[in-house]
Amino acid sequence: MDTIERIEFVITYACTGRCRHCSQGEHSNRGKVIDADAAAETVRNVTGKHKIRSLMTFGGEALLYPEAVYRIHSVARKLRIGKRQLITNGFFSRDKGYIKQVAYRLFECGINDLLLSVDAFHDECIPLEYVRLFADECLKNSIPIRLNPAWLGSYDNHNSYNTRTRQIIAEFKEMGIAEGGGNIVFPKGNALKYFPEYFDGKSYDPYEDNRTVCFDPDSDLKGVFYQ
Ligand code: SF4
Incomplete structure:
Protein backbone atom coordinates (compact mmCIF):
# COMPACT_ATOMS: atom_id res chain seq x y z
CA MET A 1 0.00 0.00 0.00
CA ASP A 2 1.45 3.38 -1.06
CA THR A 3 1.91 6.06 1.54
CA ILE A 4 0.48 9.55 1.10
CA GLU A 5 2.22 12.01 3.39
CA ARG A 6 -0.72 14.35 3.72
CA ILE A 7 -4.25 14.89 2.53
CA GLU A 8 -5.49 18.47 2.73
CA PHE A 9 -8.89 20.14 2.68
CA VAL A 10 -9.49 23.85 2.13
CA ILE A 11 -12.76 24.19 4.05
CA THR A 12 -13.58 27.61 2.57
CA TYR A 13 -11.86 30.60 1.03
CA ALA A 14 -14.04 32.92 3.14
CA CYS A 15 -12.03 34.57 5.88
CA THR A 16 -12.29 36.90 8.84
CA GLY A 17 -8.89 38.36 7.95
CA ARG A 18 -7.72 40.61 5.14
CA CYS A 19 -4.00 40.13 5.58
CA ARG A 20 -1.54 42.08 3.47
CA HIS A 21 0.66 39.02 3.00
CA CYS A 22 -2.16 36.60 2.07
CA SER A 23 -1.27 34.31 -0.84
CA GLN A 24 -4.99 34.00 -1.63
CA GLY A 25 -5.22 37.72 -2.44
CA GLU A 26 -8.46 39.61 -1.79
CA HIS A 27 -10.60 36.52 -1.18
CA SER A 28 -12.86 37.09 -4.17
CA ASN A 29 -13.99 33.44 -3.97
CA ARG A 30 -15.96 33.80 -0.72
CA GLY A 31 -18.83 32.08 0.98
CA LYS A 32 -18.37 28.63 -0.54
CA VAL A 33 -17.79 25.69 1.77
CA ILE A 34 -16.50 22.24 1.04
CA ASP A 35 -19.06 19.43 0.89
CA ALA A 36 -18.25 17.81 4.26
CA ASP A 37 -20.02 14.53 3.54
CA ALA A 38 -18.22 14.12 0.21
CA ALA A 39 -14.94 15.08 1.90
CA ALA A 40 -15.48 12.47 4.61
CA ILE A 81 -4.81 8.83 10.54
CA GLY A 82 -2.04 9.73 12.99
CA LYS A 83 -1.62 13.47 12.59
CA ARG A 84 -4.79 15.55 12.37
CA GLN A 85 -4.05 19.22 11.86
CA LEU A 86 -6.05 22.45 11.68
CA ILE A 87 -4.64 25.81 10.65
CA THR A 88 -6.72 28.71 11.98
CA ASN A 89 -6.30 32.43 12.63
CA GLY A 90 -8.33 31.83 15.81
CA PHE A 91 -10.95 34.50 15.10
CA PHE A 92 -14.37 33.30 14.02
CA SER A 93 -16.71 34.75 16.66
CA ARG A 94 -16.97 37.34 19.45
CA ASP A 95 -19.33 35.13 21.45
CA LYS A 96 -17.43 33.66 24.41
CA GLY A 97 -19.86 30.78 24.91
CA TYR A 98 -19.65 29.82 21.26
CA ILE A 99 -15.84 30.05 21.25
CA LYS A 100 -15.79 27.72 24.25
CA GLN A 101 -18.12 25.29 22.52
CA VAL A 102 -16.05 25.24 19.31
CA ALA A 103 -12.85 24.53 21.29
CA TYR A 104 -14.55 21.59 23.00
CA ARG A 105 -15.84 20.19 19.69
CA LEU A 106 -12.34 20.45 18.19
CA PHE A 107 -11.04 18.37 21.08
CA GLU A 108 -13.90 15.94 20.66
CA CYS A 109 -13.29 15.41 16.92
CA GLY A 110 -9.67 14.55 17.57
CA ILE A 111 -7.54 17.43 16.31
CA ASN A 112 -4.07 16.81 17.71
CA ASP A 113 -2.04 19.61 16.11
CA LEU A 114 -3.62 23.07 16.00
CA LEU A 115 -1.53 25.65 14.16
CA LEU A 116 -2.46 29.16 15.24
CA SER A 117 -1.62 31.83 12.67
CA VAL A 118 -0.64 34.84 14.77
CA ASP A 119 1.75 37.54 13.61
CA ALA A 120 1.92 41.23 12.69
CA PHE A 121 -0.06 40.71 9.47
CA HIS A 122 -3.01 39.09 11.25
CA ASP A 123 -2.73 41.66 14.03
CA GLU A 124 -3.59 44.42 11.52
CA CYS A 125 -7.05 42.99 10.83
CA ILE A 126 -7.94 40.51 13.60
CA PRO A 127 -8.75 41.36 17.26
CA LEU A 128 -6.20 39.34 19.21
CA GLU A 129 -8.24 39.29 22.43
CA TYR A 130 -10.63 36.77 20.82
CA VAL A 131 -7.73 34.72 19.51
CA ARG A 132 -6.30 34.56 23.05
CA LEU A 133 -9.68 33.53 24.38
CA PHE A 134 -9.95 30.75 21.81
CA ALA A 135 -6.36 29.59 22.45
CA ASP A 136 -7.05 29.51 26.18
CA GLU A 137 -10.15 27.35 25.66
CA CYS A 138 -8.15 24.98 23.43
CA LEU A 139 -5.48 24.68 26.13
CA LYS A 140 -8.16 23.90 28.71
CA ASN A 141 -9.27 21.04 26.43
CA SER A 142 -5.66 19.83 26.11
CA ILE A 143 -5.52 20.42 22.36
CA PRO A 144 -1.84 20.68 21.35
CA ILE A 145 -1.27 24.17 19.86
CA ARG A 146 1.70 25.60 18.00
CA LEU A 147 2.17 29.18 16.87
CA ASN A 148 2.35 29.52 13.10
CA PRO A 149 3.66 33.03 12.27
CA ALA A 150 4.60 34.36 8.85
CA TRP A 151 7.97 36.11 8.56
CA LEU A 152 8.72 38.83 6.03
CA GLY A 153 11.96 38.39 4.07
CA SER A 154 13.36 35.78 6.43
CA TYR A 155 13.19 34.86 10.09
CA ASP A 156 16.18 37.15 10.77
CA ASN A 157 15.21 40.05 8.50
CA HIS A 158 14.93 43.35 10.34
CA ASN A 159 11.62 45.01 9.50
CA SER A 160 8.66 46.38 11.46
CA TYR A 161 6.49 43.34 10.72
CA ASN A 162 8.99 40.85 12.11
CA THR A 163 9.56 43.04 15.16
CA ARG A 164 5.83 43.15 15.95
CA THR A 165 5.53 39.43 15.25
CA ARG A 166 8.19 38.69 17.85
CA GLN A 167 6.21 40.71 20.43
CA ILE A 168 3.02 38.81 19.64
CA ILE A 169 4.83 35.46 19.76
CA ALA A 170 6.23 36.35 23.18
CA GLU A 171 2.72 37.13 24.49
CA PHE A 172 1.33 33.80 23.31
CA LYS A 173 4.33 31.91 24.61
CA GLU A 174 3.52 33.30 28.06
CA MET A 175 0.25 31.39 27.81
CA GLY A 176 2.30 28.20 27.44
CA ILE A 177 1.97 27.84 23.65
CA ALA A 178 5.01 26.62 21.74
CA GLU A 179 6.35 28.33 18.63
CA GLY A 180 5.98 26.12 15.57
CA GLY A 181 8.47 27.96 13.36
CA GLY A 182 5.89 29.28 10.90
CA ASN A 183 6.75 30.16 7.33
CA ILE A 184 8.36 32.79 5.15
CA VAL A 185 5.98 35.03 3.16
CA PHE A 186 6.15 33.95 -0.49
CA PRO A 187 5.40 35.96 -3.65
CA LYS A 188 1.78 35.25 -4.38
CA GLY A 189 -1.50 37.19 -4.08
CA ASN A 190 -1.37 40.14 -1.70
CA ALA A 191 2.27 39.55 -0.75
CA LEU A 192 3.37 40.31 -4.29
CA LYS A 193 1.11 43.36 -4.39
CA TYR A 194 2.02 44.93 -1.04
CA PHE A 195 5.64 43.82 -0.57
CA PRO A 196 7.14 43.76 -4.09
CA GLU A 197 10.51 44.95 -2.75
CA TYR A 198 11.01 41.51 -1.15
CA PHE A 199 10.54 39.59 -4.40
CA ASP A 200 11.69 39.59 -8.01
CA GLY A 201 8.18 40.12 -9.39
CA LYS A 202 7.42 36.48 -10.18
CA SER A 203 4.58 34.65 -8.44
CA TYR A 204 5.68 31.48 -6.69
CA ASP A 205 4.03 29.05 -4.24
CA PRO A 206 6.49 26.71 -2.49
CA TYR A 207 3.64 24.58 -1.12
CA GLU A 208 2.20 23.63 -4.50
CA ASP A 209 5.03 21.17 -5.18
CA ASN A 210 4.76 19.58 -1.74
CA ARG A 211 1.05 18.95 -1.75
CA THR A 212 0.29 15.33 -2.30
CA VAL A 213 -3.50 15.54 -2.29
CA CYS A 214 -5.40 18.79 -1.81
CA PHE A 215 -9.13 19.47 -2.17
CA ASP A 216 -10.96 22.78 -1.99
CA PRO A 217 -14.60 23.93 -2.19
CA ASP A 218 -14.37 23.83 -6.00
CA SER A 219 -13.04 20.25 -6.19
CA ASP A 220 -15.20 17.57 -7.72
CA LEU A 221 -14.93 15.36 -4.64
CA LYS A 222 -17.52 12.94 -5.92
CA GLY A 223 -15.37 12.27 -8.99
CA VAL A 224 -12.16 11.56 -7.12
CA PHE A 225 -10.99 8.19 -5.81
CA TYR A 226 -14.42 6.67 -6.30
CA GLN A 227 -13.47 4.34 -9.15
S1 SF4 B 1 -3.51 34.94 5.61
FE1 SF4 B 1 -5.08 36.22 6.59
S2 SF4 B 1 -6.55 36.73 4.96
FE2 SF4 B 1 -5.28 34.99 4.23
S3 SF4 B 1 -6.43 33.13 4.77
FE3 SF4 B 1 -5.03 33.55 6.48
S4 SF4 B 1 -6.20 34.82 7.93
FE4 SF4 B 1 -7.27 34.86 5.97
Whole structure:
Protein backbone atom coordinates (compact mmCIF):
# COMPACT_ATOMS: atom_id res chain seq x y z
CA MET A 1 0.00 0.00 0.00
CA ASP A 2 1.45 3.38 -1.06
CA THR A 3 1.91 6.06 1.54
CA ILE A 4 0.48 9.55 1.10
CA GLU A 5 2.22 12.01 3.39
CA ARG A 6 -0.72 14.35 3.72
CA ILE A 7 -4.25 14.89 2.53
CA GLU A 8 -5.49 18.47 2.73
CA PHE A 9 -8.89 20.14 2.68
CA VAL A 10 -9.49 23.85 2.13
CA ILE A 11 -12.76 24.19 4.05
CA THR A 12 -13.58 27.61 2.57
CA TYR A 13 -11.86 30.60 1.03
CA ALA A 14 -14.04 32.92 3.14
CA CYS A 15 -12.03 34.57 5.88
CA THR A 16 -12.29 36.90 8.84
CA GLY A 17 -8.89 38.36 7.95
CA ARG A 18 -7.72 40.61 5.14
CA CYS A 19 -4.00 40.13 5.58
CA ARG A 20 -1.54 42.08 3.47
CA HIS A 21 0.66 39.02 3.00
CA CYS A 22 -2.16 36.60 2.07
CA SER A 23 -1.27 34.31 -0.84
CA GLN A 24 -4.99 34.00 -1.63
CA GLY A 25 -5.22 37.72 -2.44
CA GLU A 26 -8.46 39.61 -1.79
CA HIS A 27 -10.60 36.52 -1.18
CA SER A 28 -12.86 37.09 -4.17
CA ASN A 29 -13.99 33.44 -3.97
CA ARG A 30 -15.96 33.80 -0.72
CA GLY A 31 -18.83 32.08 0.98
CA LYS A 32 -18.37 28.63 -0.54
CA VAL A 33 -17.79 25.69 1.77
CA ILE A 34 -16.50 22.24 1.04
CA ASP A 35 -19.06 19.43 0.89
CA ALA A 36 -18.25 17.81 4.26
CA ASP A 37 -20.02 14.53 3.54
CA ALA A 38 -18.22 14.12 0.21
CA ALA A 39 -14.94 15.08 1.90
CA ALA A 40 -15.48 12.47 4.61
CA GLU A 41 -16.27 9.86 1.96
CA THR A 42 -13.11 10.84 0.08
CA VAL A 43 -11.04 10.32 3.24
CA ARG A 44 -12.56 6.85 3.58
CA ASN A 45 -11.82 6.00 -0.05
CA VAL A 46 -8.24 7.26 -0.01
CA THR A 47 -7.56 5.48 3.27
CA GLY A 48 -8.81 2.25 1.73
CA LYS A 49 -6.13 2.46 -0.97
CA HIS A 50 -3.25 4.29 0.68
CA LYS A 51 -1.67 4.79 4.06
CA ILE A 52 -2.16 8.46 5.00
CA ARG A 53 0.21 9.92 7.56
CA SER A 54 -1.57 13.21 8.17
CA LEU A 55 -4.72 15.15 7.35
CA MET A 56 -4.88 18.94 7.41
CA THR A 57 -7.79 21.38 7.21
CA PHE A 58 -7.46 25.12 6.65
CA GLY A 59 -8.99 28.09 4.78
CA GLY A 60 -9.60 31.05 4.41
CA GLU A 61 -10.76 30.69 7.98
CA ALA A 62 -11.85 27.07 8.39
CA LEU A 63 -13.73 27.72 11.65
CA LEU A 64 -16.31 29.86 9.87
CA TYR A 65 -17.69 26.42 8.99
CA PRO A 66 -16.77 24.33 12.05
CA GLU A 67 -19.23 21.52 11.31
CA ALA A 68 -17.24 20.64 8.18
CA VAL A 69 -14.03 20.62 10.24
CA TYR A 70 -15.56 18.35 12.92
CA ARG A 71 -16.94 15.98 10.31
CA ILE A 72 -13.70 15.51 8.37
CA HIS A 73 -11.52 15.14 11.48
CA SER A 74 -13.92 12.72 13.16
CA VAL A 75 -13.58 10.41 10.17
CA ALA A 76 -9.78 10.87 10.14
CA ARG A 77 -9.60 9.87 13.80
CA LYS A 78 -11.87 6.89 13.26
CA LEU A 79 -9.64 5.75 10.39
CA ARG A 80 -6.56 6.18 12.60
CA ILE A 81 -4.81 8.83 10.54
CA GLY A 82 -2.04 9.73 12.99
CA LYS A 83 -1.62 13.47 12.59
CA ARG A 84 -4.79 15.55 12.37
CA GLN A 85 -4.05 19.22 11.86
CA LEU A 86 -6.05 22.45 11.68
CA ILE A 87 -4.64 25.81 10.65
CA THR A 88 -6.72 28.71 11.98
CA ASN A 89 -6.30 32.43 12.63
CA GLY A 90 -8.33 31.83 15.81
CA PHE A 91 -10.95 34.50 15.10
CA PHE A 92 -14.37 33.30 14.02
CA SER A 93 -16.71 34.75 16.66
CA ARG A 94 -16.97 37.34 19.45
CA ASP A 95 -19.33 35.13 21.45
CA LYS A 96 -17.43 33.66 24.41
CA GLY A 97 -19.86 30.78 24.91
CA TYR A 98 -19.65 29.82 21.26
CA ILE A 99 -15.84 30.05 21.25
CA LYS A 100 -15.79 27.72 24.25
CA GLN A 101 -18.12 25.29 22.52
CA VAL A 102 -16.05 25.24 19.31
CA ALA A 103 -12.85 24.53 21.29
CA TYR A 104 -14.55 21.59 23.00
CA ARG A 105 -15.84 20.19 19.69
CA LEU A 106 -12.34 20.45 18.19
CA PHE A 107 -11.04 18.37 21.08
CA GLU A 108 -13.90 15.94 20.66
CA CYS A 109 -13.29 15.41 16.92
CA GLY A 110 -9.67 14.55 17.57
CA ILE A 111 -7.54 17.43 16.31
CA ASN A 112 -4.07 16.81 17.71
CA ASP A 113 -2.04 19.61 16.11
CA LEU A 114 -3.62 23.07 16.00
CA LEU A 115 -1.53 25.65 14.16
CA LEU A 116 -2.46 29.16 15.24
CA SER A 117 -1.62 31.83 12.67
CA VAL A 118 -0.64 34.84 14.77
CA ASP A 119 1.75 37.54 13.61
CA ALA A 120 1.92 41.23 12.69
CA PHE A 121 -0.06 40.71 9.47
CA HIS A 122 -3.01 39.09 11.25
CA ASP A 123 -2.73 41.66 14.03
CA GLU A 124 -3.59 44.42 11.52
CA CYS A 125 -7.05 42.99 10.83
CA ILE A 126 -7.94 40.51 13.60
CA PRO A 127 -8.75 41.36 17.26
CA LEU A 128 -6.20 39.34 19.21
CA GLU A 129 -8.24 39.29 22.43
CA TYR A 130 -10.63 36.77 20.82
CA VAL A 131 -7.73 34.72 19.51
CA ARG A 132 -6.30 34.56 23.05
CA LEU A 133 -9.68 33.53 24.38
CA PHE A 134 -9.95 30.75 21.81
CA ALA A 135 -6.36 29.59 22.45
CA ASP A 136 -7.05 29.51 26.18
CA GLU A 137 -10.15 27.35 25.66
CA CYS A 138 -8.15 24.98 23.43
CA LEU A 139 -5.48 24.68 26.13
CA LYS A 140 -8.16 23.90 28.71
CA ASN A 141 -9.27 21.04 26.43
CA SER A 142 -5.66 19.83 26.11
CA ILE A 143 -5.52 20.42 22.36
CA PRO A 144 -1.84 20.68 21.35
CA ILE A 145 -1.27 24.17 19.86
CA ARG A 146 1.70 25.60 18.00
CA LEU A 147 2.17 29.18 16.87
CA ASN A 148 2.35 29.52 13.10
CA PRO A 149 3.66 33.03 12.27
CA ALA A 150 4.60 34.36 8.85
CA TRP A 151 7.97 36.11 8.56
CA LEU A 152 8.72 38.83 6.03
CA GLY A 153 11.96 38.39 4.07
CA SER A 154 13.36 35.78 6.43
CA TYR A 155 13.19 34.86 10.09
CA ASP A 156 16.18 37.15 10.77
CA ASN A 157 15.21 40.05 8.50
CA HIS A 158 14.93 43.35 10.34
CA ASN A 159 11.62 45.01 9.50
CA SER A 160 8.66 46.38 11.46
CA TYR A 161 6.49 43.34 10.72
CA ASN A 162 8.99 40.85 12.11
CA THR A 163 9.56 43.04 15.16
CA ARG A 164 5.83 43.15 15.95
CA THR A 165 5.53 39.43 15.25
CA ARG A 166 8.19 38.69 17.85
CA GLN A 167 6.21 40.71 20.43
CA ILE A 168 3.02 38.81 19.64
CA ILE A 169 4.83 35.46 19.76
CA ALA A 170 6.23 36.35 23.18
CA GLU A 171 2.72 37.13 24.49
CA PHE A 172 1.33 33.80 23.31
CA LYS A 173 4.33 31.91 24.61
CA GLU A 174 3.52 33.30 28.06
CA MET A 175 0.25 31.39 27.81
CA GLY A 176 2.30 28.20 27.44
CA ILE A 177 1.97 27.84 23.65
CA ALA A 178 5.01 26.62 21.74
CA GLU A 179 6.35 28.33 18.63
CA GLY A 180 5.98 26.12 15.57
CA GLY A 181 8.47 27.96 13.36
CA GLY A 182 5.89 29.28 10.90
CA ASN A 183 6.75 30.16 7.33
CA ILE A 184 8.36 32.79 5.15
CA VAL A 185 5.98 35.03 3.16
CA PHE A 186 6.15 33.95 -0.49
CA PRO A 187 5.40 35.96 -3.65
CA LYS A 188 1.78 35.25 -4.38
CA GLY A 189 -1.50 37.19 -4.08
CA ASN A 190 -1.37 40.14 -1.70
CA ALA A 191 2.27 39.55 -0.75
CA LEU A 192 3.37 40.31 -4.29
CA LYS A 193 1.11 43.36 -4.39
CA TYR A 194 2.02 44.93 -1.04
CA PHE A 195 5.64 43.82 -0.57
CA PRO A 196 7.14 43.76 -4.09
CA GLU A 197 10.51 44.95 -2.75
CA TYR A 198 11.01 41.51 -1.15
CA PHE A 199 10.54 39.59 -4.40
CA ASP A 200 11.69 39.59 -8.01
CA GLY A 201 8.18 40.12 -9.39
CA LYS A 202 7.42 36.48 -10.18
CA SER A 203 4.58 34.65 -8.44
CA TYR A 204 5.68 31.48 -6.69
CA ASP A 205 4.03 29.05 -4.24
CA PRO A 206 6.49 26.71 -2.49
CA TYR A 207 3.64 24.58 -1.12
CA GLU A 208 2.20 23.63 -4.50
CA ASP A 209 5.03 21.17 -5.18
CA ASN A 210 4.76 19.58 -1.74
CA ARG A 211 1.05 18.95 -1.75
CA THR A 212 0.29 15.33 -2.30
CA VAL A 213 -3.50 15.54 -2.29
CA CYS A 214 -5.40 18.79 -1.81
CA PHE A 215 -9.13 19.47 -2.17
CA ASP A 216 -10.96 22.78 -1.99
CA PRO A 217 -14.60 23.93 -2.19
CA ASP A 218 -14.37 23.83 -6.00
CA SER A 219 -13.04 20.25 -6.19
CA ASP A 220 -15.20 17.57 -7.72
CA LEU A 221 -14.93 15.36 -4.64
CA LYS A 222 -17.52 12.94 -5.92
CA GLY A 223 -15.37 12.27 -8.99
CA VAL A 224 -12.16 11.56 -7.12
CA PHE A 225 -10.99 8.19 -5.81
CA TYR A 226 -14.42 6.67 -6.30
CA GLN A 227 -13.47 4.34 -9.15
S1 SF4 B 1 -3.51 34.94 5.61
FE1 SF4 B 1 -5.03 33.55 6.48
S2 SF4 B 1 -6.20 34.82 7.93
FE2 SF4 B 1 -5.08 36.22 6.59
S3 SF4 B 1 -6.55 36.73 4.96
FE3 SF4 B 1 -5.28 34.99 4.23
S4 SF4 B 1 -6.43 33.13 4.77
FE4 SF4 B 1 -7.27 34.86 5.97
